[in-house]
Amino acid sequence: MDNKGNTFSANYNKKAGRSIKTTNQMKQEYASWADAWAIFKQSYENGAYRVHFFDVPSEYGVKKMPYYVDENMGILVGIELSLNGVDYFPPILLPVLDAKKKSMKVKSYNYLVKDKNGKPEEKKVEAVDMADINRATMRCLVKAIAIITGIGLEFWSKEDNLQLDPDITxxxxxxxxxxxxxxxxxxxxxxxxxxxxxxxxxxxxxxxxxxxxxxxxxxxxxxxxxxxxxxxxxxxxxxxxxxxxxxxxxxxxxxxxx
Incomplete structure (x- = not known):
C-alpha cells in the first residue's frame, strides 16, 4: 500500500479537537467527525473511507451487515480507511456506547452507580437504535483517522487514560x-x-x-x-x-x- 505523504508525526501535532464543557463544567477535548475528516482530506486529497460489513450468520446463511451484535456484550461497528482511494487498511472497530460510555445492546438494561451522597442508584441504558449506530460509525471514522494518520490521536489517548482510571466505589x-x-x-x-x-x-x-x-x-x-x-x-x-x-x-x- 502506498503510504507516501503519511507523515504521522506532523499529523499528530495538527489540532483536530475542540474544548467543550461537560455537565460537571470540566473541559474535555472532543474531535468531531467533520473536523477530523476536513483535516484528513487536506492532507490526503484522494483519501476515502467505507463502512465495514460484518459476516453475520443467519437462518438463510451468512449475510453482510454494517454492525455486529452480541446479545451479551454489545454491538460493534467498523470503518476501513484509504489514503489514496484505492488501497484500504484493515477495519478499525468501535463499540456502540451511550453518553455514559456504557455498551448499548439490543435490549435496555440497568446498572448501579453512586449518587451524590455515595448511595447506590440504578441507571438505565436504553436499547440501541439506528441513530446510535450512525453516531458510533462516525466516531469510528474519527478513530480510524487517528490510528492510521495520527490526526486527532491525542484526543483518544486522553479518553483511554480516563477509562484506565475508573471512579471510586x-x-x-x-x-x-x-x-x-x-x-x-x-x-x-x-x-x-x-x-x-x-x-x-x-x-x-x-x-x-x-x-x-x-x-x-x-x-x-x-x-x-x-x-x-x-x-x-x-x-x-x-x-x-x-x-x-x-x-x-x-x-x-x-x-x-x-
Whole structure:
C-alpha cells in the first residue's frame, strides 16, 4: 500500500479537537467527525473511507451487515480507511456506547452507580437504535483517522487514560469517610490536597477516581504511623470569626509524601 505523504508525526501535532464543557463544567477535548475528516482530506486529497460489513450468520446463511451484535456484550461497528482511494487498511472497530460510555445492546438494561451522597442508584441504558449506530460509525471514522494518520490521536489517548482510571466505589468512599472521621481530620482539606497533588479536579469524594483513592489511603497510612507530623490545617477546627469554617491551605505533610 502506498503510504507516501503519511507523515504521522506532523499529523499528530495538527489540532483536530475542540474544548467543550461537560455537565460537571470540566473541559474535555472532543474531535468531531467533520473536523477530523476536513483535516484528513487536506492532507490526503484522494483519501476515502467505507463502512465495514460484518459476516453475520443467519437462518438463510451468512449475510453482510454494517454492525455486529452480541446479545451479551454489545454491538460493534467498523470503518476501513484509504489514503489514496484505492488501497484500504484493515477495519478499525468501535463499540456502540451511550453518553455514559456504557455498551448499548439490543435490549435496555440497568446498572448501579453512586449518587451524590455515595448511595447506590440504578441507571438505565436504553436499547440501541439506528441513530446510535450512525453516531458510533462516525466516531469510528474519527478513530480510524487517528490510528492510521495520527490526526486527532491525542484526543483518544486522553479518553483511554480516563477509562484506565475508573471512579471510586461506594465501599471505598465509605472506608475513607470512616478513617478520616476516626482520625479527626478535615475531609475538605484532604480532598483539596489530593486533587492538587494528582492534578485532578475534585470537590467531593464522589469526584474521586481509583488512583485518587489509593493516593489518599496511602497518605492516611503515613499519618497513622506519624501522627505528630500531621499538618495542623488537616485537623478539624472551626474559625471563631463569624462562625465560618476556616480556609485550608495545601498541607505540606501530604505534598511531601507523594
Amino acid at each position: 461506594v465501599e471505598e468512599m465509605k472506608e475513607l469517610n470512616e478513617r478520616i472521621a476516626h482520625m479527626g481530620l478535615s475531609l475538605n482539606a484532604l480532598i483539596k490536597a489530593t486533587s492538587k497533588n494528582m492534578n485532578k479536579p475534585a470537590l467531593r469524594l464522589e469526584d474521586f477516581t481509583e488512583s485518587m483513592y489509593r493516593f489518599l489511603s496511602h497518605q492516611l497510612d503515613l499519618m497513622e504511623e506519624n501522627p505528630d507530623k500531621i499538618d495542623a490545617c488537616l485537623k478539624k477546627k472551626v474559625a471563631k470569626n463569624a462562625g465560618r469554617q476556616e480556609e485550608f491551605t495545601m498541607p505540606e505533610f501530604v505534598a511531601s509524601n507523594m
